Amino acid sequence: MARMKFLYDAERCIECNTCVTACKNENEVPWGINRRRVVTIQDGQPGERSISVACMHCSDASCMAVYPVVCFYHTEEGVVLHSKDLCIGCGYCFYACLFGMPQYPRAGNFGSRGKMDKCTFCGGGLEEDNSAAEFQKYGCNWLADGKLPLCAQMCSTRALLAGDGDVVSAIYRERVVTRGFGSGA
Ligand code: SF4
Ligand code: SF4
Helix, strand or coil, X not given: CCCEEEXXXXXXXXXXXXXXXXXXXXXXXXXXXXXXXXXEECCCCCCCEEEEEECCCCCCCHHHHHCCCCCEEECCCCCEEECCCCCCCCCHHHHHCCCCCCEXXXXXXXXXXXXXXXXXXXXXXXXXXXXXXXXXXXXCECHHHCCCCHHHHHCCCCCEEEEEHHHHHHHHHHHHHHHCCCCCC
16 A cells, blocks of 8 residues: 655745645635645745645654544545544644644634644545535545645646655655755755
């Protein structure tokens, strides 16, 4: 069974934000929520680099360790998903996440932020695959159809890779060897 991972190649990212737009459009995420964003360092300066970031679907996910209700789970493919039915909008996962990826529809304190939303690896959630209920709560489910996340598919420079961790790692290793310098990821 594949273990799904993202991989970012900062040497290839042109900061076009297509990945961000594709995610928002395909998943119809509410206004103010970004499941993915592009971060640029040294903007306009020598050494400028951009990377596209979203939930990393960590094997040992810190969000799963802090939640007061058991609403997170790993799928067989290693994707971290969560139940919007069980979520109480406490915000603990946001503070635990090293990447600040959990998003909420409202600003507020414990319990007043609404249901958390984050990247699903385009893998839907705890409803029947590709049903209206699944789309309304979690967005698209491309994985159920054997397809990879749309953000990565739309990346024209292939800076953003998604898929079986062993495969994307091998692609990246080959790039580093071919161009002859460091990771930059
Ligand atoms: S689509 Fe690719 S090149 Fe464009 S911002 Fe996203 S990762 Fe970078
Ligand atoms: S995998 Fe899907 S849900 Fe996650 S950032 Fe990419 S398009 Fe958005």
